[in-house]
Protein backbone atom coordinates (compact mmCIF):
# COMPACT_ATOMS: atom_id res chain seq x y z
CA UNK A 1 0.00 0.00 0.00
CA UNK A 2 1.06 3.59 -0.50
CA UNK A 3 1.45 6.17 2.21
CA UNK A 4 -1.22 7.98 0.30
CA UNK A 5 -3.82 5.48 1.39
CA UNK A 6 -3.52 6.61 5.00
CA UNK A 7 -5.35 9.75 3.96
CA UNK A 8 -8.40 7.58 3.30
CA UNK A 9 -8.28 4.78 5.87
CA UNK A 10 -10.19 4.85 9.13
CA UNK A 11 -10.58 2.08 11.69
CA UNK A 12 -13.33 -0.24 10.39
CA UNK A 13 -14.48 -0.93 13.94
CA UNK A 14 -14.51 2.43 15.73
CA UNK A 15 -14.05 4.75 12.70
CA UNK A 16 -11.10 6.56 14.23
CA UNK A 17 -9.06 8.62 11.76
CA UNK A 18 -6.20 8.78 11.12
CA UNK A 19 -4.68 5.43 11.96
CA UNK A 20 -1.07 5.15 13.03
CA UNK A 21 1.25 3.57 10.50
CA UNK A 22 4.33 1.48 11.23
CA UNK A 23 6.48 0.58 8.24
CA UNK A 24 8.51 -2.63 8.41
CA UNK A 25 9.55 -2.90 4.76
CA UNK A 26 9.00 -0.77 1.69
CA UNK A 27 9.64 -0.71 -2.06
CA UNK A 28 10.38 2.24 -4.26
CA UNK A 29 8.16 3.00 -7.26
CA UNK A 30 8.43 5.27 -10.25
CA UNK A 31 7.33 8.82 -9.47
CA UNK A 32 3.78 9.53 -10.62
CA UNK A 33 3.21 11.69 -13.66
CA UNK A 34 1.18 14.27 -11.84
CA UNK A 35 1.97 15.51 -8.39
CA UNK A 36 -0.96 14.97 -6.15
CA UNK A 37 -1.29 15.68 -2.49
CA UNK A 38 -2.84 13.97 0.43
CA UNK A 39 -6.00 15.82 1.34
CA UNK A 40 -6.51 15.50 5.07
CA UNK A 41 -3.71 13.50 6.59
CA UNK A 42 -0.25 12.73 5.25
CA UNK A 43 1.19 9.54 6.72
CA UNK A 44 4.64 10.08 5.28
CA UNK A 45 4.93 13.36 7.14
CA UNK A 46 2.79 11.98 9.94
CA UNK A 47 0.74 15.14 10.10
CA UNK A 48 -2.60 16.58 9.18
CA UNK A 49 -2.24 18.57 5.99
CA UNK A 50 -3.55 21.64 7.75
CA UNK A 51 -0.47 21.64 10.01
CA UNK A 52 2.09 21.25 7.24
CA UNK A 53 3.86 24.32 5.94
CA UNK A 54 4.63 22.94 2.55
CA UNK A 55 3.25 19.47 2.02
CA UNK A 56 5.37 17.60 -0.47
CA UNK A 57 3.51 14.41 -1.22
CA UNK A 58 5.71 13.01 -3.96
CA UNK A 59 7.09 10.46 -1.52
CA UNK A 60 3.61 9.36 -0.56
CA UNK A 61 3.13 8.15 -4.10
CA UNK A 62 6.56 6.71 -4.75
CA UNK A 63 6.86 4.28 -1.91
CA UNK A 64 4.98 1.08 -1.56
CA UNK A 65 4.77 -0.35 1.93
CA UNK A 66 5.17 -4.09 1.60
CA UNK A 67 5.01 -4.97 5.29
CA UNK A 68 3.80 -2.92 8.18
CA UNK A 69 1.07 -2.36 10.70
CA UNK A 70 -1.84 -0.01 11.20
CA UNK A 71 -2.69 0.84 14.77
CA UNK A 72 -5.91 2.40 16.04
CA UNK A 73 -5.51 4.36 19.25
CA UNK A 74 -9.28 4.64 19.49
CA UNK A 75 -10.08 0.99 20.19
CA UNK A 76 -6.60 -0.52 20.50
CA UNK A 77 -6.84 -2.73 17.44
CA UNK A 78 -4.01 -3.36 15.04
CA UNK A 79 -4.12 -4.47 11.43
CA UNK A 80 -1.37 -6.17 9.44
CA UNK A 81 -0.02 -4.96 6.10
CA UNK A 82 1.27 -7.96 4.21
CA UNK A 83 2.37 -8.31 0.60
CA UNK A 84 1.45 -4.65 0.13
CA UNK A 85 -2.15 -5.18 1.23
CA UNK A 86 -3.58 -3.64 4.41
CA UNK A 87 -5.93 -6.17 5.97
CA UNK A 88 -8.61 -4.26 7.80
CA UNK A 89 -10.82 -7.16 8.77
CA UNK A 90 -13.46 -7.32 11.49
CA UNK A 91 -12.49 -9.44 14.51
CA UNK A 92 -14.61 -12.44 13.53
CA UNK A 93 -12.77 -12.85 10.23
CA UNK A 94 -9.29 -12.72 11.74
CA UNK A 95 -7.32 -15.83 12.43
CA UNK A 96 -5.58 -16.12 15.77
CA UNK A 97 -2.71 -18.26 14.48
CA UNK A 98 -1.91 -15.98 11.56
CA UNK A 99 -2.08 -12.85 13.69
CA UNK A 100 0.16 -14.27 16.39
CA UNK A 101 2.63 -15.40 13.77
CA UNK A 102 2.66 -11.90 12.31
CA UNK A 103 3.29 -10.36 15.75
CA UNK A 104 6.14 -12.78 16.38
CA UNK A 105 7.69 -12.14 13.01
CA UNK A 106 7.88 -8.35 13.52
CA UNK A 107 8.17 -8.36 17.31
CA UNK A 108 11.28 -6.16 17.33
CA UNK A 109 9.48 -3.39 15.47
CA UNK A 110 6.13 -3.46 17.22
CA UNK A 111 5.50 -1.30 20.29
CA UNK A 112 5.36 -3.14 23.60
CA UNK A 113 1.79 -1.97 24.16
CA UNK A 114 0.54 -3.62 20.97
CA UNK A 115 2.42 -6.85 21.69
CA UNK A 116 0.88 -7.05 25.14
CA UNK A 117 -2.52 -5.38 24.83
CA UNK A 118 -3.27 -5.23 21.11
CA UNK A 119 -6.73 -6.27 19.96
CA UNK A 120 -8.09 -8.58 18.84
CA UNK A 121 -4.96 -10.67 19.51
CA UNK A 122 -1.70 -10.08 21.35
CA UNK A 123 1.28 -12.04 22.58
CA UNK A 124 0.12 -11.65 26.18
CA UNK A 125 -0.17 -15.40 26.67
CA UNK A 126 3.18 -16.10 25.06
CA UNK A 127 5.55 -13.46 26.49
Ligand SMILES: [Zn+2]
Pocket residue numbers: 004037038041042043044045055056057060
Ligand atom coordinates in the same frame (compact mmCIF):
# COMPACT_ATOMS: atom_id res chain seq x y z
ZN1 LIG B 1 1.34 13.07 1.65
Ligand SMILES: [Zn+2]
Pocket residue numbers: 011012013014015016072073074075076077
Ligand atom coordinates in the same frame (compact mmCIF):
# COMPACT_ATOMS: atom_id res chain seq x y z
ZN1 LIG C 1 -10.49 1.51 16.22
